[in-house]
Amino acid sequence: MWYRSIFGSIILFSCCFILYYFQTHLSFNTHSLSIINKNIHHTAIILARRPSIKILKHLNALINVGVNAYLMCDENPSKYMNITKRILYVNDESLAQYGLTRNRVWDRVFIWLYNQSSIDYVWLMEDDLTWTNVQHMVNLFNKYANNSADLLSRNIIHKNNQTLG
Amino acid sequence: MGEIFIFSSKNSIRFTKLKCTILNFLFFFVSWIWWPKTYLKLFPENKWSGSLNMLSRVSRRLIQAHQYYIHQLWEERKQNLSIKIDNNYYFQEFFTPTVAHMFNLTMMIYDHSNMDIHVIGLSEDQIGKSLANGKQIFHPVKHDSQLLINATA
Numbered sequence: 001m002w003y004r005s006i007f008g009s010i011i012l013f014s015c016c017f018i019l020y021y022f023q024t025h026l027s028f029n030t031h032s033l034s035i036i037n038k039n040i041h042h043t044a045i046i047l048a049r050r051p052s053i054k055i056l057k058h059l060n061a062l063i064n065v066g067v068n069a070y071l072m073c074d075e076n077p078s079k080y081m082n083i084t085k086r087i088l089y090v091n092d093e094s095l096a097q098y099g100l101t102r103n104r105v106w107d108r109v110f111i112w113l114y115n116q117s118s119i120d121y122v123w124l125m126e127d128d129l130t131w132t133n134v135q136h137m138v139n140l141f142n143k144y145a146n147n148s149a150d151l152l153s154r155n156i157i158h159k160n161n162q163t164l165g
Numbered sequence: 166m167g168e169i170f171i172f173s174s175k176n177s178i179r180f181t182k183l184k185c186t187i188l189n190f191l192f193f194f195v196s197w198i199w200w201p202k203t204y205l206k207l208f209p210e211n212k213w214s215g216s217l218n219m220l221s222r223v224s225r226r227l228i229q230a231h232q233y234y235i236h237q238l239w240e241e242r243k244q245n246l247s248i249k250i251d252n253n254y255y256f257q258e259f260f261t262p263t264v265a266h267m268f269n270l271t272m273m274i275y276d277h278s279n280m281d282i283h284v285i286g287l288s289e290d291q292i293g294k295s296l297a298n299g300k301q302i303f304h305p306v307k308h309d310s311q312l313l314i315n316a317t318a
Contacts, residue, residue, distance in 0.1 A: 054309060099239030106257040114232045119225065126219045128305035130313050136279065136301040144222065150270035152222040154282050156262055157197045159213035
C-alpha cells in the first residue's frame with residue numbers, strides 16, 4: 001500500500017516537472033518571438049537627396065536589426081536599384097498630380113505612403129540623423145511600439161501658444 | 166602670450182557654445198519662423214502648428230489627413246487660379262502637425278533625453294562632448310564622423 005503512495009507521488013512530481021519545463025521553455029520562445037516581431041513591425045524610411053555610401057550603410061544597419069527600412073530619394077536612383085530593392089522614388093509627374101511642384105523628398109515620401117495601406121506607423125528620418133549604435137534606434141522604436149500617437153516628434157509648437165515642448 | 170591665447174580660445178569656445186545654445190533655444194522654445202504670411206480658410210490660424218521632424222513617426226490616420234488636405238489645397242488652387250498660396254503652407258514642418266491638429270489627431274513629443282538634436286551641423290568636437298554626456302542619437306551630422314563609426318556597423 002505504501003509503495004503505491006510513493007509511486008503516485010513520483011508520477012505527480014514528474015508531471016509537475018514536465019509541465020514546468022514546457023512552461024518555461026515555451027515562455028522563452030514566446031519572448032524571443034515577440035522581440036523579433038517587434039523589430040519586424042517597425043517601418044522606417046530614410047529621406048535623402050541621393051543614396052550615398054554612408055546612407056546605404058545606415059539603411060543596411062537598420063535592416064540587419066530587423067527594421068523594415070527603406071530609403072526615399074529625391075533623384076531618380078535607377079543606377080542604385082541593382083544594389084538594393086529598398087530604394088524608393090516617386091517621380092515628378094506623380095507629385096504634379098497632387099499639385100506639388102517643389103519636388104521635395106518629403107512630398108515624395110508622403111505620396112508613396114498614401115498607397116501603403118498596410119503601414120500603420122512609419123518612422124521618417126532625415127539622412128543626417130545618425131547614432132552610436134543602431135540598437136538605440138530600435139530601443140526608441142520599441143519604446144513607442146504600443147503608443148498610438150499620430151505624430152511623434154522632437155518638438156511641437158502651436159501658433160496659439162499651447163506649446164507642447 | 167600663451168595665457169592670452171588660451172584665454173582667447175577659451176572665450177571663442179564659450180562664445181560658439183553660447184551662440185549654439187541661444188540659437189537652439191530660440192528655435193526650440195521661443196519662436197517659429199515659418200508661419201504663413203497669408204491666410205486660407207482651409208487652415209484657420211488657431212490650428213497652425215509647427216514641428217521639427219528630423220526624426221518623427223506618423224500614423225496611417227495622419228497620412229490620410231495629409232492626403233486629404235493636399236487634395237484640398239490643390240482644389241483651392243485649381244478653383245481660384247489667381248490665388249497665391251504662401252509656400253510655407255507646403256513645408257512639412259508646418260503642414261504635417263497642422264493637418265494633425267485639424268483632424269484632432271494626437272501629437273506627442275518623444276523622449277529625447279539620449280539625443281543631441283540641433284539645427285546647426287554638429288562638429289566632431291560637439292559629438293565628442295555629447296558622447297561623454299551619454300547622448301546616443303545625433304542630428305545633423307553632415308560629415309563621416311569617426312566617433313560614430315559604429316552607426317553603420
